[in-house]
Structures are given as structure tokens and as C-alpha cells.
Amino acid sequence: MKLVRYGARGAEKPGLVDAEGQVRDLSAHVGDISGATLGDAELARLAAIDPATLPVVQVDRYGPCVGAIGKFLCIGLNYSDHAAETGATVPTEPVIFTKATSAITGPNDHVEIPKGSTKTDWEVELGIVIGKEARYVEEADALDHIAGYCVINDVSERAFQLERQGTWDKGKGCDTFGPIGPWLVTRDEVADPTALAMWLEVNGHRYQDGSTATMVYKPAFLVSYVSQFMSLQPGDVISTGTPPGVGMGQKPPVFLKAGDVMELGIEGLGQQRQTVTAYRA
Structure with a gap:
């Protein structure tokens, strides 16, 4: 479904x-x-x-495809080709960070550049939606705890994330930085979540054109791994990382500005479209 x-x-x-x-x-x-x-x-x-x-x-607006999300977790540097473009090495264990649930928005809602931002960036990502509580789950059983998958744009402010003396969360949880949807596609309809084409364009220019095939830590492993540190509850969401082509990886870097339009999608999971707006008090 x-x-x-x-x-x-x-x-x-x-x-x-x-x-x-x-x-x-x-x-x-x-x-x-x-x-x-x-x-x-x-x-x-x-x-x-x-x-x-x-x-x-008739739908005038899609909301986030999951309501009342308890935890919005993300995995960093989980694509080998994206790690290479940022000059980082693939971590020996998954990097986990959170996005504030106040960042969650619909797939086609505006994305607002936060106050003081100079480096707002984009990241198309595969989202995992938890369907059954996962606590110390073995990898072999982890897929049974997944309800389905969705598209996420892990919008990021790189200066806040990397230059402000703190965890990545500072640059990840700004309001509107978590478009989710349009669809929650149940796991029975996704034959192989590690073989999905994914893409993102800004103003019609394709920056990201990748595949979940280059994901280092796969969905089953991630659910098992995260469940060793915290229980995962039905409705929790895990965003699993991005392929290459983010703005900070361009030469020279390219960052979002008011009026830009992002379009992105993942094979079989639907598409998103966001207009970027300036901060308004």
C-alpha cells in the first residue's frame, strides 16, 4: 500500500x-x-x-506521511561516494544524530532558510518507518520491525552543523528542515530497498543522481544497530543517509537561497517539491 x-x-x-x-x-x-x-x-x-x-x-496538500512521530533519527556519512565528496572516511560504525520533530513538514511545503544561515543544503534520503517496537533486535529479524519506506529531504545548514562547536543537530533540526513523504510505501511493495534510484534537482539542475546501492549500512543493519542504544517505537523514522551531489560537495560549493526550487524523489516512493523562502520573524 x-x-x-x-x-x-x-x-x-x-x-x-x-x-x-x-x-x-x-x-x-x-x-x-x-x-x-x-x-x-x-x-x-x-x-x-x-x-x-x-x-x-482531491488533494491540495500532502502532509508528512507519518503523524505523531516520536523520534526522528538520522544516519550520517552512510554512502561511500558521499563520504568521499566531503573528504570524510566511511565511519567504522554508523553515525547517529537527531532532527527535531519540529522540523517535520509536508513533502511540498516551503523550506525556510533559518535566521543567520549562510550554508543551507539539501540531501535526498531513504526513510525507514518503524512498525513494531525494536529493542536489542538481531539483524536477521530487523526487517520485521519496518512498516515501510518514504522519501526524506534532510535539509541541513552546514555552518550550524560543522562550524558552531557542537553536535550535528544544530544544523539539522531547524524548522521546515524535515520534509517527509508523500507516501509511506509498505515494505511488501519495496522488493529491495538497497536498489532504488534516487535524485534531487535545484532549479532544474540535477545535483544528486544516485542509488541506495551505495549505502554502506543497510536498513536491516541500521534498525538492529540503533535498537542496541534505544528502543524504536512504532511511528519512529530513521533517515538513512544521502548519495553524492550535495551543495557543499560542489566546486565551488552551492547553497540554497530564497526562490530556489528543490525537486527530489526515490524510485517507487514518490516525489517532493519545495520552494525555498527567506526567514521571516
């Missing part, structure tokens, strides 16, 4: 995308697409519904 949340910010309704690409309203069957919805039994119940029996809706 392709599950969506649509409607005004803070009042999103649940839906699914049918075989013809139409959004169907799920409100009569579930309150939201969130942690309580994402277990195997509940997903099987929704999958058994005939989409033709659901009302077709």
Missing part, C-alpha cells in the same frame, strides 16, 4: 493511493497514519479494504 496524510497542517486526514494514482479517504477506517496504525495486523486490515469502496479526494 501507499499510505498518505492529506489536508491542512495539523488537521491531516489518512488516505491511500489506489492503482490509478487517486487518493482515497481512509477516515472511516482509521484515525491517522501513525504508530498505532503501522503494526502488521493493522496494515493487513487496511490492505483488505477494497479501494473502490473509499471516497476519492
Whole structure:
């Protein structure tokens, strides 16, 4: 299934995308697409519904494809070719950092350059959505804890991230820096999450044109690894890293400015489009 949340910010309704690409309203069957919805039994119940029996809706806005996210975790330097472009080496263990949940926004909402920013950047990433609690999970069992996958733009302010004497979180959690969606694609529809084409363009120029095939630490390993340090709860999201082509890797570097338009997508998981705006008090 392709599950969506649509409607005004803070009042999103649940839906699914049918075989013809139409959004169907799920409100009569579930309150939201969130942690309580994402277990195997509940997903099987929704999958058994005939989409033709659901009302077709016209979508003016997609919200984040998961509601009430408890933890928004990210993996740094997880693509060998991206690590090389930044001059870094692939870490011997995954780098974990967080994005504030206040950064979460819809896939086509504006991205705001934060106050004082000089180096706002882009990163197309594969998102993992947790469907079942994971605590000290073995890698062989980890995929059973994944509800599905989605597109994430891990927007980053590089000066805040790397030059402000602190953890990466400073440059990762700014408001609007976490567009998620448009779809949560359940794991049964993603045959191999490590073989998906992914891309990102700014103003029509393709900067990122990669594949999850160059991901160093794969989804099953990441879920297992993170679960050794904290329990993962249904509805938690892990953003798994980016391929090469980010702005700071260009020669000379290129950073976002007001009026720029980012378009990005991952094979089978949908596309996003964000207009960049200036900070407004």
C-alpha cells in the first residue's frame, strides 16, 4: 500500500493511493497514519479494504506521511561516494544524530532558510518507518520491525552543523528542515530497498543522481544497530543517509537561497517539491 496524510497542517486526514494514482479517504477506517496504525495486523486490515469502496479526494496538500512521530533519527556519512565528496572516511560504525520533530513538514511545503544561515543544503534520503517496537533486535529479524519506506529531504545548514562547536543537530533540526513523504510505501511493495534510484534537482539542475546501492549500512543493519542504544517505537523514522551531489560537495560549493526550487524523489516512493523562502520573524 501507499499510505498518505492529506489536508491542512495539523488537521491531516489518512488516505491511500489506489492503482490509478487517486487518493482515497481512509477516515472511516482509521484515525491517522501513525504508530498505532503501522503494526502488521493493522496494515493487513487496511490492505483488505477494497479501494473502490473509499471516497476519492482531491488533494491540495500532502502532509508528512507519518503523524505523531516520536523520534526522528538520522544516519550520517552512510554512502561511500558521499563520504568521499566531503573528504570524510566511511565511519567504522554508523553515525547517529537527531532532527527535531519540529522540523517535520509536508513533502511540498516551503523550506525556510533559518535566521543567520549562510550554508543551507539539501540531501535526498531513504526513510525507514518503524512498525513494531525494536529493542536489542538481531539483524536477521530487523526487517520485521519496518512498516515501510518514504522519501526524506534532510535539509541541513552546514555552518550550524560543522562550524558552531557542537553536535550535528544544530544544523539539522531547524524548522521546515524535515520534509517527509508523500507516501509511506509498505515494505511488501519495496522488493529491495538497497536498489532504488534516487535524485534531487535545484532549479532544474540535477545535483544528486544516485542509488541506495551505495549505502554502506543497510536498513536491516541500521534498525538492529540503533535498537542496541534505544528502543524504536512504532511511528519512529530513521533517515538513512544521502548519495553524492550535495551543495557543499560542489566546486565551488552551492547553497540554497530564497526562490530556489528543490525537486527530489526515490524510485517507487514518490516525489517532493519545495520552494525555498527567506526567514521571516
